[in-house]
Amino acid sequence: MNSSSAVTLYPLGGLGEIGLNCMALVSGDSMIVIDCGLMFPDDSLFGIDVVIPRFDFILQNRDKLKGIILTHGHEDHIGALPWLMRSCDAPLYGSKFTLALAGKKLEEHNLKEFTRCEPVVAGDVLTLGAFRVTFFPVCHSIVHGFALGIETPAGRIVHTGDFKIDRNPLDGHATDLPAIKAFAAPGAMLLLSDSTNAEREGFALTEREIKAALGDIFADATGRIVVTLFSSHIQRMQEIFDLAEATGRKVAVSGKSLFTNIEIARNLGLLRVPPGTEASLDELPGLPDHQVVLLVTGSQGEPLSALSRLAYGEHRQVRIQKGDTVLLSSRFIPGNIRAITKLINRLYKLGAEVLYERVQAIHASGHAHAEELRLMLKTVAPKFFIPVHGEYRHLVKHSRIAVSCGVAPERALVIEDGQPVTFSGGLIRLEDTIPVEHIYVDGKGVGDVGVTVLKERQLLAGEGLVIVVxxxxxxxxxxxxxxxxxxxxxxxxxxxxxxLEDAKCIVLDIFENVPPGQSDLLKERIRSALRRFFRKILERDPVVVPLVITL
Amino acid sequence: MNSSSAVTLYPLGGLGEIGLNCMALVSGDSMIVIDCGLMFPDDSLFGIDVVIPRFDFILQNRDKLKGIILTHGHEDHIGALPWLMRSCDAPLYGSKFTLALAGKKLEEHNLKEFTRCEPVVAGDVLTLGAFRVTFFPVCHSIVHGFALGIETPAGRIVHTGDFKIDRNPLDGHATDLPAIKAFAAPGAMLLLSDSTNAEREGFALTEREIKAALGDIFADATGRIVVTLFSSHIQRMQEIFDLAEATGRKVAVSGKSLFTNIEIARNLGLLRVPPGTEASLDELPGLPDHQVVLLVTGSQGEPLSALSRLAYGEHRQVRIQKGDTVLLSSRFIPGNIRAITKLINRLYKLGAEVLYERVQAIHASGHAHAEELRLMLKTVAPKFFIPVHGEYRHLVKHSRIAVSCGVAPERALVIEDGQPVTFSGGLIRLEDTIPVEHIYVDGKGVGDVGVTVLKERQLLAGEGLVIVVxxxxxxxxxxxxxxxxxxxxxxxxxxxxxxLEDAKCIVLDIFENVPPGQSDLLKERIRSALRRFFRKILERDPVVVPLVITL
Structure with a gap:
């Protein structure tokens, strides 16, 4: 595949889309995999639960695989693990928190006991075959994320994972630029960097700014405060608990994923729940409104989430009332905007005040904006640059940023999933592409729902179905x-x-004009005549299924 | 219904959603209708083409109807006319441009020859039964829009239509605040004002700023320029033609709706095409790249639009190439974001540079931001205020703005579709609600696709269908x-x-255990057993249709 002093990078997901992050690095007989993420389907993927990368390349080279490194615990970095780990026994490396989230996922698929999980901490150095991997803390919208410093036979690689650079971070949430700089000091061959926000100028808002905005709201609110956020955003939760303590409120939690993640974070010492700030949902009626914070799931308008149940008056213990302030401390993911705004409108009708990113600075992106990307580029000063984690447009913009930071234009590559690149002796070579089509998961089926079935679902969804028997x-x-x-x-x-009576007459008419025994011809005539008829009468084009039984 | 000195306002659409704008005003034996808009369906409305207001109230009071007033020519103000005008012969009033767009729509439904269209110009005053209506020019993202001054037996009403206040407008595109102020001077009983952007602070960008940004791009571009925009945005098109003239480019047009609207606008003298700036698509190959502007449809990523065909390499006359600059001078409507970003990524892959609202100020909203809403409120200084054109949250925010501008809180009403309000002797009364559920149009069917059919489509879309015969x-x-x-x-x-073989065995097994003749029981058992089976084996839950024929 390549000589022992070469390293080949195989992007399997995340270079050309947001989500699905997965990359393999191969040198001689050693392979490591970085991240194993999923992507949520868009509306055109009827009935698909999740989208995962195609793992063929990894599985074909399973014997070389020394380990799977997880940069952090978001779904787009760990969510596809259950589908890889059912065919693979390599150890997983990541922070305790990341591995706890990954473990929960593997447990649901009865894979946990078969998986070796090896926790690492910042500063750890792992030798994995031909690779030596150093873990650097990064600031992101989840705790305990890492950037990676990878020593390879072809040179040093920095992989940022997902990151931002908070210049004035809250305790323990900084991106360790000095450590990354030190790692890169002997010369960095390659930087792989997060492109999600490459189109956004300046710097992302910081958690300190978010906490201040939330603090103002807590200070002013006279009624109950309801907060929803991404359920893995432990740092934001810490801010909520701290503000609750400062303003004499108790926090009650509603929603399964929040419960689970809070428990994990507390057990790992990542979330400090100040004494006296906990309340159960059943205690709420006994508390005055100004002493209540309700932390709930549902920031994306998910139909069965706690926030949805509140908005539709279907929550078992709590009713929204005039005086409540509801905070959506989270991003609106584009596909979910209509669901979220429906909730907001309903909450207003129930008398609540609702605050969200659009109208108040109560959420910050976890991904570096352009100025932060520049800082990373200048810190690493790489010879080659490959933007990762983004749609094609983000990759293009990020490569331009790299060039503006001094990377030679011919060394700032925009490559997509499936395009391997070999680095050797300071040179690069594009290899033949490998198959990386997205794999659709529908229930227990993996990859079995393809274009044909989706097309049928689309037709059924649009116009319905008519059966003639x-x-x-x-x-x-x-x-x-x-x-x-x-x-x-x-x-x-x-x-x-x-x-429908007219349609029957049409079918009878066709039947009388097709010679007996020619049932395929009969079915075809019925199908086309009825489609023509329904188009003419109703301007609709349902799927027509003729069933002709000969006995 | 009400005494001759009272007026009752019936909101039929647009108070609680963006789109579907329609309102009736009744006084004694006189009724006028303001706007008759549609709404495009969201993804949950499988197969629905458009959503229209329920017209029952208008049709029940058809004998009182003196006229339908169209504030401007956007779909959310005129798009539902074909479904009203098939049962109604009242005259339509609006600007020539608005009526031309409405007429085109009615023509497609073979209704044009049965409709009286009465063009009005700014300053015109119409007497329609008990109402006297004055037309004021407003600035909006379409030419020749009007605000309305309505004299009623209960007092003066100002209806803004859709508007913004451009403080430094390009020629002929100002909102005539002085005229509105003069109309309101004797005392305005009620202001009905556009709430779309009530959540946005400050002022909307102006067309002068957009034209300047576009001008910079035209000045810098060395290759071809491709522009897409809303096809009714004649003013923006004028800017494109002017810039083409200034930079020695010719404009070619691709896309039916652009052709039609340009023709209408030219015939009405609303669009000036400078001599020598026109080119046909077939002439393009003969022109140097720096002399080409291509104006195309498809700003929302519509699958068959000219921009889509360009992005997918399926345009008959034009291929996108390195050096092309593509401008999306338009808003990304939330439901279309994924389709639009797919196009952008494809255009980048073809080598084009792509500019859009997110990265460049090349689009301005046509709706007033908060400061403009304040200006309107101060200009009219109404006794009562009802926010229109918005989701519930927008109406709430707008009513707060009204209160901050001096409207008494109890007189700043937030009401929704179907809630009539009567004004009489300086007092108001909320009437019993009237039915206003949305009507779904699917092909030629109006209102026949309801919850049951949509639910079936949703199930079919998600999991497909299994037929047992x-x-x-x-x-x-x-x-x-x-x-x-x-x-x-x-x-x-x-x-x-x-x-599927296992499923057959299950069906056979059930058949043997159900007594002969009980075909309903048999079907029910088959349905539930197969659903259970598929859920267990595949985690899928298709629609199961058992067909048992007894002969």
């Missing part, structure tokens, strides 16, 4: 049953009985 | 055909033949 006597060629017509998702049948 | 001999109770199983959008059948 008839039984023909084989000997006489006479109709012994039907034609009967039934539909699903097509029209409200009671209102359209005349249309 | 069998024929039973009535006399012997024996199976004479089947069970056969076929599916649509469920699984790729070749890969799952074993699952």
């Amino acid at each position: 008839m039984v023909v006597d084989e000997k006489s060629g006479e109709l012994t049953f039907g034609p009967n017509i039934l539909s699903k998702g097509f029209v409200f049948e009671q209102h359209y009985s005349h249309v | 069998m024929v039973v001999d009535e006399k012997s109770g024996e199976l004479t055909f089947g069970p056969n199983i076929l599916s649509k959008g469920f699984v790729f059948e070749q890969h799952y033949s074993h699952v």
